[in-house]
Amino acid sequence: MEKKVRSTCPFCGVGCGIVLHTRDNRITWVDDDPANPSSRGMLCVKGRFGVPFVEHPDRLTTPLIRREGRLQPATWDEALNHVAEQLLRFRGAFGSFASAKATNEDAFVQQKFVRLVMGTNNIDHCTRLCHSPSVEAMLEQLGSGATSNSYTDYEDASCLVLVGCDPGSNHPVIASRMRSALDNRGTRLVIVNPRRIDLAERADVFLQPLPGTDVALFNGLARCILDEGLEDREFIQQRTEGFAAWRAAVEEHTVEEYAGAAGVDPEALRQAARLYARPPARRGLPASERPGSCLVWGMGITQHSHGTDNARSLINLALLAGQLGRPGCGISPLRGQNNVQGCGDAGCIPDSLPGYQPYTDDAAALFEETWGAGIPRKPGMKATDMVERIASGEIRAMYIVGENPLLSEPNLAHAASLFRQLEFLVVQDLFLHETAELAHVVLPACSFAEKDGTFTNSERRVQRIRPAIPRIGQSRPDWEIIADLARRMAPRVGIDPRQFAYGSAEEVFAELARLTPQLRGMSYERLDREGGIQWPCPTPDHPGTRFLYADRFPRGLGKFVPVRQSRAAAELPDNEFPLVLNTGRVLYHWHGGTITRRVAALVEQMHEVPLAIHPRDAAELGIAEGDAVVVRSRRGRMTASAVVTDAVRPGSVFVPFVKLQESAANFLTNNVYDEPSRIPEYKVCAVRVEKKRPRPREVTGATPTAWRGT
Amino acid sequence: MKVDGHETEAAGTLLDVILALGIDLPHLCKDDNLPPIGACRTCLVEADGRIVAACHTPAAAVQEVQTRSVRAIELRQAVLRLTARMHGREPDVSGGPRSGELWAAYAAHGLERPSYPSRPRSAVDLSSPFFEFHEEPCILCGRCVVACQQLQHIGAIGIAGTATSARVTAGAAVAFAESACTACGSCVAACPTHALRPKPLRATHRPGDARGEEG
Ligand code: SF4
Ligand code: FES
Numbered sequence: 011m012e013k014k015v016r017s018t019c020p021f022c023g024v025g026c027g028i029v030l031h032t033r034d035n036r037i038t039w040v041d042d043d044p045a046n047p048s049s050r051g052m053l054c055v056k057g058r059f060g061v062p063f064v065e066h067p068d069r070l071t072t073p074l075i076r077r078e079g080r081l082q083p084a085t086w087d088e089a090l091n092h093v094a095e096q097l098l099r100f101r102g103a104f105g106s107f108a109s110a111k112a113t114n115e116d117a118f119v120q121q122k123f124v125r126l127v128m129g130t131n132n133i134d135h136c137t138r139l140c141h142s143p144s145v146e147a148m149l150e151q152l153g154s155g156a157t158s159n160s161y162t163d164y165e166d167a168s169c170l171v172l173v174g175c176d177p178g179s180n181h182p183v184i185a186s187r188m189r190s191a192l193d194n195r196g197t198r199l200v201i202v203n204p205r206r207i208d209l210a211e212r213a214d215v216f217l218q219p220l221p222g223t224d225v226a227l228f229n230g231l232a233r234c235i236l237d238e239g240l241e242d243r244e245f246i247q248q249r250t251e252g253f254a255a256w257r258a259a260v261e262e263h264t265v266e267e268y269a270g271a272a273g274v275d276p277e278a279l280r281q282a283a284r285l286y287a288r289p290p291a292r293r294g295l296p297a298s299e300r301p302g303s304c305l306v307w308g309m310g311i312t313q314h315s316h317g318t319d320n321a322r323s324l325i326n327l328a329l330l331a332g333q334l335g336r337p338g339c340g341i342s343p344l345r346g347q348n349n350v351q352g353c354g355d356a357g358c359i360p361d362s363l364p365g366y367q368p369y370t371d372d373a374a375a376l377f378e379e380t381w382g383a384g385i386p387r388k389p390g391m392k393a394t395d396m397v398e399r400i401a402s403g404e405i406r407a408m409y410i411v412g413e414n415p416l417l418s419e420p421n422l423a424h425a426a427s428l429f430r431q432l433e434f435l436v437v438q439d440l441f442l443h444e445t446a447e448l449a450h451v452v453l454p455a456c457s458f459a460e461k462d463g464t465f466t467n468s469e470r471r472v473q474r475i476r477p478a479i480p481r482i483g484q485s486r487p488d489w490e491i492i493a494d495l496a497r498r499m500a501p502r503v504g505i506d507p508r509q510f511a512y513g514s515a516e517e518v519f520a521e522l523a524r525l526t527p528q529l530r531g532m533s534y535e536r537l538d539r540e541g542g543i544q545w546p547c548p549t550p551d552h553p554g555t556r557f558l559y560a561d562r563f564p565r566g567l568g569k570f571v572p573v574r575q576s577r578a579a580a581e582l583p584d585n586e587f588p589l590v591l592n593t594g595r596v597l598y599h600w601h602g603g604t605i606t607r608r609v610a611a612l613v614e615q616m617h618e619v620p621l622a623i624h625p626r627d628a629a630e631l632g633i634a635e636g637d638a639v640v641v642r643s644r645r646g647r648m649t650a651s652a653v654v655t656d657a658v659r660p661g662s663v664f665v666p667f668v669k670l671q672e673s674a675a676n677f678l679t680n681n682v683y684d685e686p687s688r689i690p691e692y693k694v695c696a697v698r699v700e701k702k703r704p705r706p707r708e709v710t711g712a713t714p715t716a717w718r719g720t
Numbered sequence: 721m722k723v724d725g726h727e728t729e730a731a732g733t734l735l736d737v738i739l740a741l742g743i744d745l746p747h748l749c750k751d752d753n754l755p756p757i758g759a760c761r762t763c764l765v766e767a768d769g770r771i772v773a774a775c776h777t778p779a780a781a782v783q784e785v786q787t788r789s790v791r792a793i794e795l796r797q798a799v800l801r802l803t804a805r806m807h808g809r810e811p812d813v814s815g816g817p818r819s820g821e822l823w824a825a826y827a828a829h830g831l832e833r834p835s836y837p838s839r840p841r842s843a844v845d846l847s848s849p850f851f852e853f854h855e856e857p858c859i860l861c862g863r864c865v866v867a868c869q870q871l872q873h874i875g876a877i878g879i880a881g882t883a884t885s886a887r888v889t890a891g892a893a894v895a896f897a898e899s900a901c902t903a904c905g906s907c908v909a910a911c912p913t914h915a916l917r918p919k920p921l922r923a924t925h926r927p928g929d930a931r932g933e934e935g
Contacts (some may be wrong), residue, residue: 039918041909042753042906042909044752044753050753051753051871051906052871052872052904052906053904053905053906054902054904055850055902055903055904055905058850058903058904058905058908058909059850059851059903059905059918178902182902182904186871186872186873186874186904189872189873189874190873192873193873597902610849611849611850611919612849614849615849615850615903
């Protein structure tokens with residue numbers, strides 16, 4: 011029997027519409043969905059060809075319990091009763107990671123379980139490792155932690171400024187939409203990246219700063235704007251506060267000094283400033299509209315020991331130029347995972363309730379009334395802190411859903427030694443990955459292709475996923491497992507088990523929408539009828555919101571926050587470790603690779619971790635294209651295959667953090683953190699590279715193009 | 721306006737109007753997701769007495785359309801026969817991408833499938849791990865070229881040469897794997913004849929075994 015099921019791509023935060031074609035319950039083809047407003051009939055290689063991972067023979071099919079040191083199959087009853095007994099022992103020393111790959115419904119039930127049954131706010135997810143600094147800065151300065159605009163604004167903008175991101179590899183369909191703006195509308199392009207990404211070929215200005223000098227660079231840009239009087243005075247006066255103090259801080263240095271600190275040409279910096287603040291109108295822009303600029307950024311901004319300062323310096327720029335609150339402008343921290351926006355919206359963060367509502371009396375009261383019990387008011391621990399505090403015994407048990415921290419945490423050897431100290435670890439996932447192998451109980455979850463639910467993409471669009479194939483083995487949707495567990499534990503902690511008696515994902519969504527003002531107008535019925543809707547959507551007749559901040563910021567006035575360049579990074583090169591390691595991603599693999607390592611075609615396309623190195627450094631080290639190399643830091647080592655390219659700066663190397671052939675960049679990265687976001691400094695650490703004794707290896711086709719940039 | 725005697729709203733192109741009425745009309749080079757190309761001429765209809773390609777004729781200027789007039793049908797049969805002469809063996813892949821459109825049009829026009837002449841264009845490109853290109857069934861409709869350039873804005877595919885030597889190529893006549901292709905698969909989805917076709921999605925990889933993975 012053949013079926014076609016409309017759903018949403020499970021890989022990145024673009025959130026493309028897909029149509030799963032199946033025959034006899036197997037996926038035969040993944041089609042694009044021209045009706046989807048986020049992807050408009052496009053997909054990238056992962057969405058189109060990467061989905062078969064859901065049918066991989068490695069899928070977990072039964073619960074596993076560790077007995078006599080080995081994980082052995084068990085029934086659901088055995089496993090859940092065991093977990094219930096154990097977790098009750100660890101109330102007060104418990105933490106939980108939710109999954110940005112799971113649905114809003116899964117996330118909502120999980121945070122409810124953690125807050126209500128475990129009595130703690132120790133819940134977090136991988137946003138801690140990607141955009142927590144952006145969220146901190148946006149909440150502080152604007153009052154809302156989301157992308158302010160929509161993809162369609164990239165096409166309406168007159169200038170795009172891309173900072174520390176590589177959409178061609180990581181948000182490919184957004185890259186296509188940006189290229190369409192360049193091709194069809196003559197949109198200007200400014201790129202800031204220490205690595206020359208593919209899109210840089212099309213840039214009007216390409217700035218390649220020294221690692222960790224972002225604050226200097228953006229203060230420099232601001233200084234150019236001020237010097238030339240390009241700021242939006244009306245906007246500053248009516249919509250912002252703190253301008254004078256911020257201006258004084260920026261004016262401590264000249265454009266030349268800032269450019270020197272960042273290692274870029276001051277003239278290029280001035281040109282970038284003019285393009286951002288006052289771009290020439292794109293083709294077809296009505297004369298009555300002011301040409302807009304979109305400021306788009308990625309992990310290159312956030313994953314630093316001063317990530318929050320970096321993000322603040324960008325938001326200051328947007329306020330200065332008044333590039334907010336109109337069509338064709340705005341700020342976009344590009345979200346990585348398919349549902350990293352939704353996982354936070356649904357409350358899987360330690361410092362607020364669903365919908366980013368604070369633990370204050372009036373907000374919490376609504377939850378307590380609905381849930382019929384008190385909820386903890388003390389903010390919980392952040393993900394990176396939970397891991398570090400295993401050492402002190404503050405965290406003794408963890409419940410990890412759909413994450414593999416033993417690929418994604420920095421300094422993996424250190425992280426593994428901590429996870430081994432846990433007294434009780436439950437992992438719920440699709441595959442028996444590195445973290446699951448250490449677990450005491452492993453619970454098999456369904457993939458996106460087997461369940462109902464919603465994902466929220468990078469432009470705040472809530473979109474449906476729908477079951478296309480039957481559940482694999484005894485796997486169950488995450489929300490269903492957690493609700494079942496919660497019902498077993500609830501009576502023991504004085505909670506009414508009916509709080510977890512959901513009959514469907516739709517019922518969960520209805521509760522989430524009721525408790526979350528920005529989702530309140532949404533329902534499955536609407537999502538099925540109208541397609542995805544962008545929050546805020548407060549009422550059932552509200553059409554959803556394309557861009558935020560049209561006439562006010564959620565905190566009232568936008569706030570300028572003075573920032574000054576601090577030490578570029580916690581660890582800088584020296585004689586022993588003379589090169590700077592920068593990490594990132596590639597088009598053909600997904601993050602750590604737990605999923606894409608299981609897709610034959612993707613592995614065929616890229617089966618070794620590449621290391622991009624500048625020809626000058628390569629020549630000095632006697633390394634040629636394709637050589638196997640060993641990379642060492644103070645924390646670990648890995649092997650990689652050299653790609654010699656002037657796309658990286660001399661003195662820097664770039665390695666994607668996917669794990670292939672047991673090599674992973676996170677063995678090298680540094681577990682130092684930004685305040686207040688507690689994001690690790692993935693983007694800069696010091697390494698040494700040397701050639702490995704050569705041995706014969708199989709050769710595949712050419713270097714994939716989205717990595718031609720190497 | 722009127723289409724085959726039905727009153728209807730004149731919006732978009734003639735093809736939009738015709739398909740909206742549920743009338744079956746071949747349109748081999750027009751993808752629902754892409755701008756019209758106007759290369760294949762399989763969408764010919766009679767509009768106010770003139771023969772036009774429905775896919776790129778605006779409906780607004782037309783009063784009356786006949787998709788089933790003898791003249792229109794005979795012309796489309798001739799075009800389909802010519803197209804089929806360009807077209808070699810096509811694999812019988814059911815399911816999969818939008819496909820089989822030529823033979824569906826054949827059947828709808830009462831034509832018998834021809835036996836295939838030997839064709840000069842028979843290149844095969846298996847270089848991508850994700851999809852394959854078999855030149856034999858290619859009818860040079862140009863959908864893949866437009867999908868790559870005007871949808872994804874990559875521009876990895878072009879048509880090289882003219883007349884009987886025209887052929888679809890990746891980059892400057894290189895293999896897909898060496899071109900700017902990012903394997904987004906939009907060309908595969910657009911191809912009406914399976915000349916571009918996905919490799920089976922079945923094969924799955926186990927970390928730890930097979931190529932390149934050493935423990
Ligand atoms: S761009 Fe992102 S959401 Fe779209 S198909 Fe690719 S991975 Fe999926
Ligand atoms: S569909 Fe009209 S010319 Fe091809």
